[in-house]
Amino acid sequence: MNFKKLFPILLLFVSFNFYAQGEKMKEKKEQIKALKVAFLTTELDLTANEAEKFWPIYNTFDDKQFELRHQKMKTFMRKMNDGSLDKMTEKEANTFLTQMESTEEELFLLRKKFMQNLKGIFPAVKIIKLRKAEEDFNRKLLQQYRNKGPKR
Template sequence: MKHLLVSLLLLTTLSVGSVSAQNDSQRIESAKIGYITNRLNLTTEQAPQFWAIYNDYNGKKKDLNRRVRQLMGENSRQGVQKLNDADLLNQLKDINASKQKIADLDDEYMPRFLKVISPAQLQELYKAERDFNRRLLEKLNTNQD
């Protein structure tokens, strides 16, 4: 009985932590949607079309950025001194290839965005993403202090 109680308590604690992380992620996404919508001044006609394109684009971009971070993390975990020049060069090429894929993704999605929003709004989107990420990092750093 005691083990069952401890197990339930542990399971509840883990579930609450998972829900909390999900809530934080959802709050961040909601804040980002509001921030971008306001910055782009999307009309009611533009918004649904824009968000359909953006969600697809952003998912692919997140995957590529994750790959870049993973590759860069491998460099630091393995230690640059432990790798030979050929291995280091291959990792650097992989990082650059992933960064190029991000640039290619921007080129691929530009015409899609421009069917829905103006060039000025697209430029504002790129600025809004940078600003939102910068503000989020500042807030996270402030909360850790």
């Protein structure tokens, strides 16, 4: 078989593989989100009225937060992995640092706005419980990941 006939077939297999990996990641993300919803609902003991107001606000916040963190990590990892970090000038490093600070500030302002929105739904104690529940969920998720990871 000549290469001109083999190349499109190979490309097709590679694209299916990338698509399958993308779908698997999307599926995992949805699975984690469902677990988080169940965990937070239980931990916060949400009433139907509270849940109706809370989840749209929380989901918007969570999606924006994820996007910001993902964007930040992608940029950071690209710099770390392509070797440009060692070749960076002081000026480039300062620019990169400013970008990192800007992202952190954006995350802070996003959380602050989210907290303000929650004050119209929950008493302060429940907002604090939400923060604790989020931390507990993340800790639990990380622990499960560590336990299922490759054994050393």
